[in-house]
Amino acid sequence: MTPPDPAEATLALLAVMARLRDPDSGCPWDVAQDFASIAPYTIEEAYEVADAIRRGPDPAMLRDELGDLLLQVAYHARMAEERGWFAFADVAAGITAKMIRRHPHVFGAAEIADAAAQTAAWEDAKAAERAARAETGALAGVATALPALTRAEKLTKRAARVGFDWPDAAGVLDKLAEETAELRAELPAADPARLADELGDMLFVMANLARKLGLDPESCLAQANAKFERRFAAVEAALAERGQAPADAGLEAMEAEWRAAKARGL
Known part of the structure; x- marks a missing residue:
């Protein structure tokens, strides 16, 4: 055709x-x-x-x-x-x-050695365009409408370009442990505002960790969502074979079927 x-x-x-x-x-x-x-x-x-x-x-x-x-x-x-x-x-x-x-290396006389150099040149070009629009600061121009995890990853990437970053993923994990302890400390008081603040810090650090590992946090969470759906569907199917609904089976029975689904590689 x-x-x-x-x-x-x-x-x-x-x-x-x-x-x-x-x-x-x-x-x-x-x-x-x-x-x-x-x-x-x-x-x-x-x-x-x-x-x-x-x-x-x-x-x-x-x-x-x-x-x-x-x-x-x-x-x-x-x-x-x-x-x-x-x-x-x-x-x-x-x-x-x-x-x-x-892309001056494609449409002009400039030369780019490799993909990493192209990425750096791309970011430099974007920075110049932001400066022309009077958008100043390392974090300028990161769209506020982005999904929060994606925006967190982009914000930390921008900060890392000017040297504000952990040296490796292990440092980010240490920070995650610190933020986890802070959230745990807020649990007894159960102040919604404080809990939201500490949980937000944890999620931000997780986005940072994904960046340090070279992973996209949105894709990681999407995969986790899909995995949860597969395993929970398997739990429901296993219970249905016994004539049970999840709400009636109880947590212990559902957890056992969950472990079975996980063992089958779902």
Whole structure:
């Protein structure tokens, strides 16, 4: 099958978006939306792309999810164009220029020795762009809308670039033990504000530990979530074979089935 022409496909998408947003003949729901109301869908679609990738090779699913995400870009660009701010083409031209600017070793005369050097050059370019926008400080520009664990990892990475970091993962584990002791000390008083503060410190240190180990904390937690779902489903199935529901089986029986599921490698 002949693949669609990229320019024609893009123009068709933008035409559909313009029609949906037409105040006279468009979709009432689409016409009523604004940047704030659409933003949650944009985030959701990005997560669905990541989920499609995590599930494994399914080209059709990935294509569809990328289409949903592209629609979000077209949606925001259309609303911006209606306000006279910019259009979809400006978005595409802007990111194209940025990629060329951040890859002088590909599009210019500069040379990059390896991937590590490229990462450093990339960060330097981003820092220069932040400075041009008058965003000062090592932590400037880390989006507040990021998932908290991801943002914690990015904040600590920025701080590490200027030398504010533990020497190794063992140092982070020592800090985690310290924060765990502080949380434990707050348990008798059970002050919600203090508990939230100490638990937040623990989670922040865990994000730091993931960075020191070269791991993505969100991916680690996603894997743990999936593992919990598999094992708990196995617990429910085992209990159902005996005619029991989890709520009626009791913790001891559920724990025994949990250990059995773990032993089976679930």
